[in-house]
Amino acid sequence: xxxxxxxxxxxxxxxxxxxxxxxxxxxxxxxxxxxxxxxxxxxxxxxxxxxxxxxxxxxxxxxxxxxxxxxxxxxxxxxxxxxxxxxxxxxxxxxxxxxxxxxxxxxxxxxxxxxxxxxxxxxxxxxxxxxxxxxxxxxxxxxxxxxxxxxxxxxxxxxxxxxxxxxxxxxxxxxxxxxxxxxxxxxxxxxxxxxxxxxxxxxxxxxxxxxxxxxxxxxxxxxxxxxxxxxxxxxxxxxxxxxxxxxxxxxxxxxxxxxxxxxxxxxxxxxxxxxxxxxxxxxxxxxxxxxxxxxxxxxxxxxxxxxxxxxxxxxxxxxxxxxxxxxxxxxxxxxxxxxxxxxxxxxxxxxxx
Amino acid sequence: xxxxxxxxxxxxxxxxxxxxxxxxxxxxxxxxxxxxxxxxxxxxxxxxxxxxxxxxxxxxxxxxxxxxxxxxxxxxxxxxxxxxxxxxxxxxxxxxxxxxxxxxxxxxxxxxxxxxxxxxxxxxxxxxxxxxxxxxxxxxxxxxxxxxxxxxxxxxxxxxxxxxxxxxxxxxxxxxxxxxxxxxxxxxxxxxxxxxxxxxxxxxxxxxxxxxxxxxxxxxxxxxxxxxxxxxxxxxxxxxxxxxxxxxxxxxxxxxxxxxxxxxxxxxxxxxxxxxxxxxxxxxxxxxxxxxxxxxxxxxxxxxxxxxxxxxxxxxxxxxxxxxxxxxxxxxxxxxxxxxxxxxxxxxxxxxx
Numbered sequence: 001x002x003x004x005x006x007x008x009x010x011x012x013x014x015x016x017x018x019x020x021x022x023x024x025x026x027x028x029x030x031x032x033x034x035x036x037x038x039x040x041x042x043x044x045x046x047x048x049x050x051x052x053x054x055x056x057x058x059x060x061x062x063x064x065x066x067x068x069x070x071x072x073x074x075x076x077x078x079x080x081x082x083x084x085x086x087x088x089x090x091x092x093x094x095x096x097x098x099x100x101x102x103x104x105x106x107x108x109x110x111x112x113x114x115x116x117x118x119x120x121x122x123x124x125x126x127x128x129x130x131x132x133x134x135x136x137x138x139x140x141x142x143x144x145x146x147x148x149x150x151x152x153x154x155x156x157x158x159x160x161x162x163x164x165x166x167x168x169x170x171x172x173x174x175x176x177x178x179x180x181x182x183x184x185x186x187x188x189x190x191x192x193x194x195x196x197x198x199x200x201x202x203x204x205x206x207x208x209x210x211x212x213x214x215x216x217x218x219x220x221x222x223x224x225x226x227x228x229x230x231x232x233x234x235x236x237x238x239x240x241x242x243x244x245x246x247x248x249x250x251x252x253x254x255x256x257x258x259x260x261x262x263x264x265x266x267x268x269x270x271x272x273x274x275x276x277x278x279x280x281x282x283x284x285x286x287x288x289x290x291x292x293x294x295x296x297x298x299x300x301x302x303x304x305x306x307x308x309x310x311x312x313x314x315x316x317x318x319x320x321x322x323x324x325x326x327x328x329x330x331x332x333x334x335x336x337x338x339x340x341x342x343x344x345x346x347x348x349x350x351x352x353x
Numbered sequence: 354x355x356x357x358x359x360x361x362x363x364x365x366x367x368x369x370x371x372x373x374x375x376x377x378x379x380x381x382x383x384x385x386x387x388x389x390x391x392x393x394x395x396x397x398x399x400x401x402x403x404x405x406x407x408x409x410x411x412x413x414x415x416x417x418x419x420x421x422x423x424x425x426x427x428x429x430x431x432x433x434x435x436x437x438x439x440x441x442x443x444x445x446x447x448x449x450x451x452x453x454x455x456x457x458x459x460x461x462x463x464x465x466x467x468x469x470x471x472x473x474x475x476x477x478x479x480x481x482x483x484x485x486x487x488x489x490x491x492x493x494x495x496x497x498x499x500x501x502x503x504x505x506x507x508x509x510x511x512x513x514x515x516x517x518x519x520x521x522x523x524x525x526x527x528x529x530x531x532x533x534x535x536x537x538x539x540x541x542x543x544x545x546x547x548x549x550x551x552x553x554x555x556x557x558x559x560x561x562x563x564x565x566x567x568x569x570x571x572x573x574x575x576x577x578x579x580x581x582x583x584x585x586x587x588x589x590x591x592x593x594x595x596x597x598x599x600x601x602x603x604x605x606x607x608x609x610x611x612x613x614x615x616x617x618x619x620x621x622x623x624x625x626x627x628x629x630x631x632x633x634x635x636x637x638x639x640x641x642x643x644x645x646x647x648x649x650x651x652x653x654x655x656x657x658x659x660x661x662x663x664x665x666x667x668x669x670x671x672x673x674x675x676x677x678x679x680x681x682x683x684x685x686x687x688x689x690x691x692x693x694x695x696x697x698x699x700x701x702x703x704x705x706x
Binding site: 032034080084090205315325329339 | 384386393433434440444447450451455458559647664666667682685688693694704
């Protein structure tokens with residue numbers, strides 16, 4: 001592995017135990033029964049450990065949405081045309097997509113990245129062009145990309161995370177766009193979890209039973225053709241991954257190396273997290289799983305990562321839409337820890353033992 | 354029943370089917386796979402029906418927190434002193450409670466009401482004083498209040514909902530504070546659902562096994578002493594309810610009568626919803642259940658109401674903390690419907706059939 005990737009992985013340290021302990025003690029002195037704010041309390045404590053501050057703070061919030069195309073669409077695994085990836089990039093730039101609406105409402109800044117869209121995209125000041133190649137190759141017949149391209153995708157993500165940090169960053173979320181990208185994501189999940197493709201493959205944007213059976217068969221063929229080794233996550237990415245998936249894994253590594261919490265969106269971001277956590281197991285402590293996607297394999301994915309999602313709203317859009325909602329909850333969790341009065345401050349009597 | 358209550362119940366109409374249908378059609382034309390925003394899509398459609406607008410809007414947001422004390426604390430059903438109800442009212446007025454933090458962050462205005470706090474409260478311009486009596490009577494020995502007091506509590510809630518509507522109101526949430534109020538809430542749930550007290554009684558602020566067994570026994574005694582009839586919700590409120598529970602039920606009726614969506618918080622607000630929906634079954638369509646409380650009986654309560662909560666964050670604080678989060682989700686849901694581009698607007702190709 002090359003320099004930036006190796007160095008970044010080395011920089012990912014355990015959470016700050018002292019900050020965790022101080023945050024927990026403060027939660028228990030706030031004017032409420034202990035534990036009565038549930039997941040919001042746990043979240044504030046995790047954020048303290050990540051940011052290495054007893055009272056974590058979230059002001060600068062960003063989501064990186066990465067777009068890429070997938071050669072496996074040649075196998076007709078879905079029912080949307082490939083050109084939609086590029087069209088949705090323009091929709092992001094124009095402010096009309098789901099993530100634009102939620103990001104505006106939650107005060108999250110959005111960066112849109114072309115990691116490997118097949119259609120040539122017009123230049124735009126708002127578009128970050130980092131195309132590794134115009135779409136991956138067909139994983140049903142061979143590797144999606146070379147090891148060099150996989151490394152490039154990861155390091156692009158690290159570089160872009162660093163650029164966000166330079167702008168000021170307290171939390172980052174991941175988002176994806178790529179017609180066909182539930183197929184490589186399910187393939188990654190099958191490899192990393194050891195489960196059969198049939199167990200981890202879902203309906204993506206909404207395919208019928210017949211197409212689902214075909215999609216499972218395509219993934220089985222991809223695994224047979226590539227034989228990826230779960231102990232080699234970089235190779236898994238190269239063999240059955242995607243450019244936006246590699247880029248998002250890089251964002252996660254780059255953020256965690258700099259003590260920035262990472263909110264992972266849904267199924268595609270989860271597949272990226274499997275690659276990133278495979279490269280750097282310590283990363284898991286830095287992850288905040290936004291929601292349980294309606295995509296079938298996501299439950300297994302989250303179990304394999306060992307994380308519990310905050311939300312369960314039957315969403316399956318991607319784009320970072322779930323991440324934006326969870327960033328909002330993270331901000332609330334920090335404000336509660338920072339702004340609620342303690343028992344002595346408010347003159348409230350404590351529980352009788 | 355008296356005039357205001359009867360008139361308000363009569364005013365609660367079915368949702369506007371035409372607005373529902375138009376909202377559903379617009380959701381299906383937005384640039385995303387149909388249904389991929391899950392519960393947020395359903396929520397926007399429900400809000401359209403409630404507000405009777407094809408594109409519902411949420412700008413003015415309010416939560417009413419109602420406080421009351423409970424004579425049943427004489428039976429030692431919990432482990433916090435009764436004076437905490439009044440102390441927490443001051444904490445709300447001072448801005449240091451959990452609901453204050455979340456309301457600030459979500460742009461929700463807060464109204465704090467004394468419906469029946471036992472401790473005399475100092476006057477404050479921010480406190481709405483509508484004390485029915487200084488605490489209910491002990492339900493283990495007889496009725497909590499008279500039928501006249503129950504009617505007064507309900508009509509106070511209706512009146513305060515009307516006052517919020519006069520200020521401008523697009524959505525309202527309910528919140529409660531009252532040491533001991535999980536006991537009358539469990540009693541109401543037992544009556545209205547027909548379940549045994551042991552099935553619907555939980556640990557409130559966190560009591561141990563011994564105290565839980567005692568609390569269940571107290572509720573059994575309350576039902577035996579009062580014999581409330583589930584077909585007479587006003588009588589149920591009077592016999593085993595509370596002043597803040599009656600007030601919140603009134604808020605729900607008053608809001609629904611004026612086409613304002615009602616976000617119900619946790620267990621106590623849920624008990625109020627059982628009373629309100631008992632009086633006006635049509636009310637259920639106007640309810641947005643914020644979250645599944647960690648309080649044991651809440652699952653049964655939500656099933657009995659026939660509603661599915663938006664969030665499940667192991668919260669059990671009350672005060673409207675869950676409601677404020679769900680108001681935020683409701684606002685997001687409306688913005689998505691209003692602001693996302695349609696397929697033709699964004700020039701995005703649609704799914705191939």
